Amino acid sequence: MNIGFIGLGIMGKPMAGHLIAGGHTAHLYSRSGVAQELLDAGGKSCTSPAEVAQNADVIFIMVPDTPDVEKVLFGKNGVAEGLGADKGAGKIVVDMSSISPIETKVFAARINEFKCDYIDAPVSGGEVGAKNAALTIMCGGPEAAFEKVKPLFELMGKNITLVGGNGDGQTCKVCNQIIVALNIEAVGEALLFASKAGADPARVRQALMGGFANSRILEVHGERMVKRTFNPGFRIELHQKDLNLALSGARAMGISLPNTATAQELFNSCAAHGGKAWDHSAMVRALEFMANHEVAK
Amino acid sequence: MNIGFIGLGIMGKPMAGHLIAGGHTAHLYSRSGVAQELLDAGGKSCTSPAEVAQNADVIFIMVPDTPDVEKVLFGKNGVAEGLGADKGAGKIVVDMSSISPIETKVFAARINEFKCDYIDAPVSGGEVGAKNAALTIMCGGPEAAFEKVKPLFELMGKNITLVGGNGDGQTCKVCNQIIVALNIEAVGEALLFASKAGADPARVRQALMGGFANSRILEVHGERMVKRTFNPGFRIELHQKDLNLALSGARAMGISLPNTATAQELFNSCAAHGGKAWDHSAMVRALEFMANHEVAK
Numbered sequence: 001m002n003i004g005f006i007g008l009g010i011m012g013k014p015m016a017g018h019l020i021a022g023g024h025t026a027h028l029y030s031r032s033g034v035a036q037e038l039l040d041a042g043g044k045s046c047t048s049p050a051e052v053a054q055n056a057d058v059i060f061i062m063v064p065d066t067p068d069v070e071k072v073l074f075g076k077n078g079v080a081e082g083l084g085a086d087k088g089a090g091k092i093v094v095d096m097s098s099i100s101p102i103e104t105k106v107f108a109a110r111i112n113e114f115k116c117d118y119i120d121a122p123v124s125g126g127e128v129g130a131k132n133a134a135l136t137i138m139c140g141g142p143e144a145a146f147e148k149v150k151p152l153f154e155l156m157g158k159n160i161t162l163v164g165g166n167g168d169g170q171t172c173k174v175c176n177q178i179i180v181a182l183n184i185e186a187v188g189e190a191l192l193f194a195s196k197a198g199a200d201p202a203r204v205r206q207a208l209m210g211g212f213a214n215s216r217i218l219e220v221h222g223e224r225m226v227k228r229t230f231n232p233g234f235r236i237e238l239h240q241k242d243l244n245l246a247l248s249g250a251r252a253m254g255i256s257l258p259n260t261a262t263a264q265e266l267f268n269s270c271a272a273h274g275g276k277a278w279d280h281s282a283m284v285r286a287l288e289f290m291a292n293h294e295v296a297k
Numbered sequence: 298m299n300i301g302f303i304g305l306g307i308m309g310k311p312m313a314g315h316l317i318a319g320g321h322t323a324h325l326y327s328r329s330g331v332a333q334e335l336l337d338a339g340g341k342s343c344t345s346p347a348e349v350a351q352n353a354d355v356i357f358i359m360v361p362d363t364p365d366v367e368k369v370l371f372g373k374n375g376v377a378e379g380l381g382a383d384k385g386a387g388k389i390v391v392d393m394s395s396i397s398p399i400e401t402k403v404f405a406a407r408i409n410e411f412k413c414d415y416i417d418a419p420v421s422g423g424e425v426g427a428k429n430a431a432l433t434i435m436c437g438g439p440e441a442a443f444e445k446v447k448p449l450f451e452l453m454g455k456n457i458t459l460v461g462g463n464g465d466g467q468t469c470k471v472c473n474q475i476i477v478a479l480n481i482e483a484v485g486e487a488l489l490f491a492s493k494a495g496a497d498p499a500r501v502r503q504a505l506m507g508g509f510a511n512s513r514i515l516e517v518h519g520e521r522m523v524k525r526t527f528n529p530g531f532r533i534e535l536h537q538k539d540l541n542l543a544l545s546g547a548r549a550m551g552i553s554l555p556n557t558a559t560a561q562e563l564f565n566s567c568a569a570h571g572g573k574a575w576d577h578s579a580m581v582r583a584l585e586f587m588a589n590h591e592v593a594k
Contacts, residue, residue: 101494124508136508140496159507161500168496172504175487179510182483182556189479189554190472193543196550197398199437199465203458207469210456211421211433213476215512246490253493255588257486258563259479259556266555291552 002027003152004056006049006072006079007097008034011123012062014130015096015156017041019060022155027055049073053082058092058149065241066099073107080114089115092145096137098122098177100245101170102252104140108166117145118166122173123157126234134158138176140169174249177242181263181280183217188284191225191295201295202226221281225295233279240267240276299324300449301353303346303369303376304394305331308420309359311427312393312453314338316357319452324352346370350379355389355446362538363396370404377411386412389442393434395419395474397542398467399549401437405463414442415463419470420454423531431455435473437466471546474539478560478577480514485581488522488592498592499523518578522592530576537564537573 001024005016008030016038020026026043028034029052034045046052049072053059059079061072073079079093093111095104095118108118119141129135135157139146146162153160163172187205190213194204205222208214224230243264250257266286273289275282288294298321302313305327313335317323323340325331326349331342343349346369350356356376358369370376376390390408392401392415405415416438426432432454436443443459450457460469484502487510491501502519505511521527540561547554563583570586572579585591 124510136504138504159504161504161507163500163504164496167494168501171491171494171496172501174494175491175501176505176508176510178487178490179483179505179512179515182486183480183510183512185556186476186479186483189557190475192552193475193547193550193554194468194472196552197464197468197471197546199461199468203460204465204469204472207433207435207456207458207460208473208476210458211473212513212517213473213480215476215480215514216509217512218476220509249494250490253490255489255493255590256584257490258559258584259482260486262555262559287553287555293552 001025001058002056004052004059005062006030006052006059007062008038009062010127011130013038015060015062016043018133018155019152024152027052048077049079050077050082050085053079053088053091054085056091058094058152061093061095061097063097065097066103069095069097069099069107070103074110080110083114083116091116092119092149093117094119094121094149096121096123098173098242099170100249101167101174102249104170105167108141117142119145119149120166120169121153122170124173124176125157129157137161138163138169138172140164140166140171174242174246177239178246178257178260180217181239181243181283182259183215184221184281184283185259185263185266187218187222188225188287191222192284192287192291192293195295196291196293224279224281225284228296230278230282230285232277233281235277236267236270236280236282237276239280240264240271243267298322298355299353301349301356302359303327303349303356304359305335306359307424308427310335312357312359313340315430315452316449321449324349345374346376347374347379347382350376350385350388351382353388355391355449358390358392358394360394362394363400366392366394366396366404367400371407377407380411380413388413389416389446390414391416391418391446393418393420395470395539396467397546398464398471399546401467402464405438414439416442416446417463417466418450419467421470421473422454426454434458435460435466435469437461437463437468471539471543474536475543475554475557477514478536478540478580479556480512481518481578481580482556482560482563484515484519485522485584488519489581489584489588489590492592493588493590521576521578522581525593527575527579527582529574530578532574533564533567533577533579534573536577537561537568540564
């Protein structure tokens with residue numbers, strides 16, 4: 001199949017590589033140029049998102065934030081220009097970036113005007129998941145389009161779910177980031193309490209893993225807190241971007257997310273201490289700054 | 298073995314029953330009298346905690362709160378009087394109530410003066426866990442005493458951990474209750490966000506269970522929130538007691554638990570709406586009150 005891939009950074013590059021390895025003809029565009037490795041594997045370099053859209057039937061996007069997606073889609077030489085030039089009816093635009101669920105619905109409607117389908121398909125699993133083709137992919141869009149793209153998703157990920165219509169994939173990703181942040185915060189408060197009370201946080205974590213307090217975060221990030229391994233992983237500055245989507249979405253929709261707000265402030269405190277590139281599990285450090293006590297030495 | 302059991306309520310009664318069924322001679326005391334069922338099974342009724350302590354080598358306590366334990370141990374006709382009268386050296390006092398870790402260290406030191414060991418061994422798993430002998434038991438105390446009592450714990454529970462010295466079992470239980478409360482809050486914020494954004498919270502929960510946001514709480518209480526089944530389970534008023542231990546402990550020790558504080562306020566909001574006996578997963582309702590939007594109808 002002729003596929004397109006726009007955005008070939010830490011995530012996009014290995015993802016595009018998996019699609020090429022799966023036997024597809026990949027039309028590639030990245031602001032900073034296309035890596036030689038992808039060209040050697042058979043990828044074709046394009047000079048703009050418009051050129052990608054003209055040549056591909058399924059166009060993947062993997063860029064940092066909402067304005068980046070908007071520019072790739074509707075900016076000068078953007079995807080929309082390519083779809084228009086090509087009478088691109090029947091093509092599918094798949095945005096795998098993590099961006100605003102609200103803007104996503106607007107973008108989808110504008111792409112639909114070209115008689116093209118739109119799928120929002122943000123991922124979790126990070127760089128490791130991208131390299132190992134083990135991403136979790138949360139999708140929103142029409143079921144027929146999803147079924148067409150699913151074999152391509154399966155080259156990049158494992159847990160692939162159609163959550164609902166356009167925007168619902170992004171909503172699900174925001175929910176994921178809320179829970180991950182708040183579960184990190186929960187483990188941080190608990191292990192700080194344990195340590196200050198004189199208990200061994202490693203043994204407390206072990207005991208808790210057998211019961212109702214268990215979570216993937218207790219398993220993975222609880223261990224990071226105990227061992228003080230705060231090299232990323234997933235950088236605090238990226239999680240701050242995601243929680244901003246949660247908090248601005250909450251304000252726009254009329255709901256209150258009190259603990260997400262606090263978690264964001266704790267990330268802000270880490271950043272204030274020079275930690276925007278720490279792993280997000282280092283949120284516990286912000287609790288430690290307040291208490292002047294470390295979970296473990 | 299001659300064992301004692303003081304406090305035969307919803308939790309204590311089935312726990313004592315398992316010890317009797319295990320072939321032990323049980324000396325029993327409860328403020329409200331001993332159930333006929335336990336006497337029929339072979340339990341022996343005592344008129345005071347002192348009498349229990351005189352007759353038993355291992356004395357279990359399962360009462361509601363810190364002042365109750367203090368009264369059972371050191372009040373008139375309390376355990377300490379029985380230990381003193383009997384030259385009780387070598388006996389073991391096992392407090393399975395969920396109480397203050399700080400007071401527990403004081404109680405243990407006072408019991409040690411009688412040349413008796415003390416083990417704090419709070420549980421999680423609730424009424425169902427007590428009835429099915431499937432409690433998680435988090436222990437603090439000397440290893441030799443723990444090994445002596447372990448076969449008795451195994452009649453009542455499954456995950457049995459010696460976390461550390463006296464108080465560390467209670468500390469671990471407080472940590473458990475912090476994480477459980479904050480993971481409930483996390484799932485509540487996420488599912489409220491999903492629902493208000495127009496996504497199906499049931500499908501969002503399903504998608505998230507495959508990834509890094511997964512937890513026992515997402516599995517069990519996420520389903521409760523989606524299905525609106527808020528009958529207990531574990532009553533909010535009991536979790537309020539446990540978070541009070543966390544927050545008063547934090548203040549005494551000099552740490553800050555911002556999200557535990559908010560979770561307690563959300564429980565307070567539920568109680569203000571008549572919900573102190575709702576299941577603790579109903580914390581999501583407090584978020585819904587603020588937003589005037591329900592996760593699911």
